[in-house]
Each structure stands twice: as C-alpha cells, then as structure tokens.
Amino acid sequence: MNDQTPLKKPIDKKALLAKYLAERDKRLREDGNAQYLNLEGNLAHYAADPHTPFIERDPVTDHVTFAFVGGGFAGLVTGARLAEAGISDFRIIEKGGDFGGTWYWNRYPGAQCDTASMIYIPLLEETGHMPTEKYAHGPEILEQCQRIGRQYHLYDKALFHTQIREIAWDGEQSLWVITTDRDDRFTAKYVGIGTGPLHVAKLPGIPGLTSFKGKSFHTSRWDYDYTGGDARGALMTGLADKRVAIIGTGATSVQAVPHLARACKELYVVQRTPSSVDVRNNVPIDPDWFASIATPGWQRRWLENFTANQTPGNMIEEDWVQDGWTDLSRRIKARVATLPPDKRSLADILSVWEDSDFEKMEEIRDRVDAIVEDKETAAKLKAWYRQLCKRPCFHDAYLQAFNTPGTHLIDTDGQGVERIDETGFVVAGKHYEVDCIIYASGFHVGTNLQSLLGFDVIGRDGVKLTDSWAQGMRSKHGIHVHDYPNMFVVTPTQGANLISNVPHNLTEAARAIAAVVRHAEEIGAKEVEVTQEAQDAWVDLLLTGPGASLRNAPDCTPGYYNNEGKDPGPAAALAVGYPLGAFAYFRYLDDWTRSGKFEGLTFT
Ligand code: NDP
DSSP: OOOSSOOSSOOOHHHHHHHHHHHHHHHOOTTGGGGSEESOGGGGGGGSOSSSOOOOOOOOOOEEEEEEEOOSHHHHHHHHHHHHTTOOOEEEEOSSSSSOTHHHHOOOTTOBOSSOHHHHSTTHHHHTOOOSBSSOBHHHHHHHHHHHHHHTTOSTTOBOSOOEEEEEEETTTTEEEEEETTOOEEEEEEEEEOOOSSOSBEEOOOTTGGGOOSEEEEGGGOOHHHHOSOTTOOOOGGGTTOEEEEEOOSHHHHHHHHHHHHHOSEEEEEESSOOOEEOOOOOBOOHHHHHHHOOTTHHHHHHHHHHHHHSTTOOOSOOSSOSHHHHHHHHHHHHHHTSOGGGOSHHHHHHHHHHHHHHHHHHHHHHHHHHOSSHHHHHHTOOOSOGGGSOOEEOSSHHHHTTSTTEEEEEOTTSOOOEEOSSEEEETTEEEEOSEEEEOOOBOOSSOHHHHHSSEEEOGGGOBHHHHTTTSOOOBTTTBOTTOTTEEEOOSTTTTOOGGGHHHHHHHHHHHHHHHHHHHHHTTOSOEEEOHHHHHHHHHHHTTSOTTTTTTOTTSOSSGGGGGGSOOOGGGGGSOOOTTOHHHHHHHHHHHHHTSOOTTEEEO
16 A cells, blocks of 8 residues: 555555455355346347337348447448548448447437547537537437438448358459348458447346336336327326336446436336446537537547547546546656655555545545435445446436435345346345336446357358357457458447547547558558458557456456456456557558558558
C-alpha cells in the first residue's frame, strides 16, 4: 500500500479490503458462466425481434466485393471508409431488421450512451450531425446508424434478419463462399467480421423460470406493446396497474429503473450485486458552442484528446470530454505525479491506483447515503469492490428512484433469485406476486468463439477459426489472421483495446482496412494475408504488456469482466491490447497505414 500521498479522508484500507473479499466470496459459484440460460429451445421466443416484421425473400446467389457480418458500428464504419476509398460493392449481413447493432436491439427506456456523444457516436463530422446531448439517448444513436447507412448507400445490398451459417475460403478462386439461414449462397472477395462482444442475450438460471404465467421479456427485446410508452421515454402507461419485477442491476437496469419507477404501480428491483453509480451530469449541447468547435477534423481531435487522457503516463493539460472516464484516469495520473521519481515502479503505481480507487468508491458510497432516504435501502445499494471490477455506471435518477413510493429494492445478499413460479418470484423464502418480469440479465461474454459468432469461418486448407483460436485469439492488429486471406476482424482486442470508447477502435480499424483493400485493388492483388511471422511477432509484442491483469482480477466480485470469478484459461492472456496503450496504438496504426508498405502483409 502507498504511504506517500495522504487520502482525502481516513480510510481503514485493511477493513475495506476484507469487506471486498467477503462480498466477493459470498457471490462465487461453482457453475460460473454455466449458470446462465441461452435463448434457445423453449426460451427461443425471448430472442424474437419485436422491432421489425420478418419479410420473406428469395435466396441471394450473387457476388460482392466485400461482405461484412454485423450491421452495428463496426460494419457501418467499415462500409463508410470503403465507400470513401472507392469500394462501394459492399454487403452487410445482419441478424436484426435494420442497422444499429446494440442500438437496434436495446430500445429499453432510458438507453443512453455512457461515453460522451462527441466521441462515442461515429462519423458525426462526415454526416454533419450535431449530438443533441452530452450523452445522447438510444433513438438518436440508432438514427445516426441509419443516416450512415443511407449516406454511404449501405442499404442497397444489405441482408437483414439473416444469420450466417458458414463462411468458407475457396482457394482455387480466391473467394469466400457465404451461406446463411435464408438459404443464401453468395461469394465475396473480402469478408469482414464485426459482431461485437455483447450481442447474445442470456437469461439468469433461476429454477422455475419457464413456469411464470405472466408477461416476461429481456431488456434487449423491450415490449412496448405491453408496457406502453416508447424508446424516447414517454410514460409507460400500460404499467400503471402492474406489479413489475426487474431482475438485475447492471448498466441496463440502472438506465431503465427510473422510467419503470415512474410508470409501475409496484416495482421490485431485484439485486444480486449493486452497481457503482456516479454522477452523470447530462446536458444539452449548445448549437452555437458546437458550431464554434466543429471545424474540419474536429471529431478526430476530440477522439485523440479523450484517448490521451485515458492513456497512462500521458499527462495532457486539457480534458475536453470531462466525464467519469477521464476523471478516473486523471486522478490516478495526478497521484502518480506526486510520487518521487525513484518511487514509480509498477508496484508503486498500482498502489496509488488502489488509493485513488478507495477514495472514488467511498465518494460513490457516500453519494448513496446523500440521495437515498431509507437508510436500510441505502446501505444495500452500496457497491463493495474496486470501480473497474464491474462496469462503472453514471446516472442522476437511478438512486433517486428508490425514493419513489411503490419502488422496492429486493436485495438478495449476493445469492440471486431463489426461484420463479407461476405467479412471481421468491427471495430469501419470501414470495412476491408480480404481473411482469423483466430480465436485465445481460449478454454472453467470453464463452467460446463459435457460440458467440453463431458460425465458423473455414480458412485456407479447411482450417476452422474456432480451432485456430482454441487457445486464444491470434492476429496482427486484431484485424488480420494468418490462414484467413482477405478476411478482416473489427474489434478492440489485440489493437488499442480502448474499452472506455469502443467506437474509436472500430473507426481506426476501418480506416486501416479500407487502405489495405484499396491498395490490393490498385495493384490487382487477388489475395492479401498476414504472414505467420508477422502475426507471431505481434502476439509476442502484446504479451510484453501489463495485459488483462486488472480485468481478470481474482479479488473482484464475480461478473463478466472476470469470467464470473473463474480462471479464464490461457485465452484470456491474449485478450489484450498494444502494450504502450491506446493513444500510442492509434498513432502506430496511422503510421503503418500511411506508409503504404503494409508491413507484415503479403499481396499476391
Ligand atoms: P450485466 O451483465 O451487467 O448485468 C446483469 C445483471 O443481472 C447483474 O446485476 C447480475 O447480477 C444480475 N443477475 C444475473 N443472474 C441473476 C440472478 N440469478 N438473480 C438476480 N440477479 C441476477 O448486463 P447489462 O445488460 O446491465 O449490461 C451489460 C453490458 O452492456 C454493460 O456492462 C455495458 O458494457 C453494456 N451497456 C452499456 C450501456 C451504455 O454504454 N450506455 C448501457 C447498458 C449496458 P451480478 O452482478 O451479481 O452478476
């Protein structure tokens, strides 16, 4: 522990750590990820699309230059950058009924970005859209996705409500053959994969879940026909006479609960582990201010400012975004700066980080006391773990919702719901009768690749991607994979790995991919592929960094950030980013792309 910098208020660190460990131990379970249920078989109806009717169509059997799996931000920005590079023969294959990915599915009331709109929403400058709020709400972000789709003509060839069955390399023709669940069988010179890490919804493994006779749905399939209201926050009048339970208190629930509290006759917020909920301070964006900063290149400058603020060792003066993420990193950096130069080893830095974390979490716990009137409820809403053990939340109405008459916190003391029956749910032996159960139980993360993608990619000589990556992802830049020519993966992992602003990773990857494809087309190459040596060298470089040590921290309370407290196996060591941090990575990738040499790739 660090003795150099005094804490703002005295904290008994030993006692606090003991409390953190006791709270973790309460929650550890043998079954880890296996506790969750897939939305298949008799639960398949939970996955049905409530937003867009399914339209029958004939199978597609043509050829496109570029086929991309996933119509969220990754596919949209890749399509846009390719269009700018002159490649317009681009097809997105998407399981939803429109573009938007996360923002297509998640239309629960209150859905809002948690990273500032100015840097979170992609291609603002290119589309000329001014975000209306510092943290825009879901419908505005979905509209931006559709705007990108229209502006870059990405709708023309898109296949919606379509899921890939298989993508297989035909080495004789240097083409990918793509088959889908709509009996499509078409070819593409290039393929891209950007399905995102959180697109497979899961249900909690609560005994008796299927016996419930009332209404139930997952938050990513919100049923406004039942609740009334809409995604823009109109009052859900259908709930005025209803007793509703929402199970789960993660980032989704934190945003939805204030809306439910306003609408329901009785609301039961069923908690297994509290989220840390810091201030949000959302404000409208002033058009005059926006006009004054929106000069050419503005969004890239904002992205760089945010990323520089987030990157260790990079103490920059200005913080344009000024939110919970930059506050977190700036306060750690400020503490490190107070250390004498000979006391800045990794252990010293981790120690001041711990102090800073204790302080922040105390502030967040004090905030609960300041807002929640009932002292017992307030005590139960306090999070006892380090801030990055779970997704940090920010909201100005969540804690306040527990002061609303009719809103009840049902804390399960880390044990979860005991069982569900025909009329309601049971916690600690007590039965609660409800009309509706809403599952805010999250998404599968970190399970095997095929179950996440829902298909396999068969590369050169019949090599399956699931086999190639059985011991963990191997790539160069998180984009190029040896044995998978003309294939590009769009993900933060093995690139910048900037988790506080995922879209930044995607837009930079898209820029690099467009440059590679344009070069291949210009020189008439049939195939582009990373060499085995270049891929191995990149993976070796990644392994020299501090790695995923914090995210997989064994002393954290279980959750998807740390594989539910289970040893994540060797694959987790490879779920990392560039050792010098995100800022340096983006600079490096830009240089790599601009040099025009595309070092490590072969064009044949
Ligand atoms: P999470 O996985 O974060 O939360 C699931 C919740 O369900 C947890 O509170 C979990 O408790 C609870 N739960 C699971 N099983 C049981 C059970 N048997 N009984 C009672 N409770 C149970 O899912 P979310 O949808 O909230 O968020 C997923 C991710 O999506 C976020 O972490 C974030 O990355 C992203 N997101 C981003 C937003 C944004 O950027 N604006 C908004 C919303 C989500 P426990 O914690 O104990 O496991």
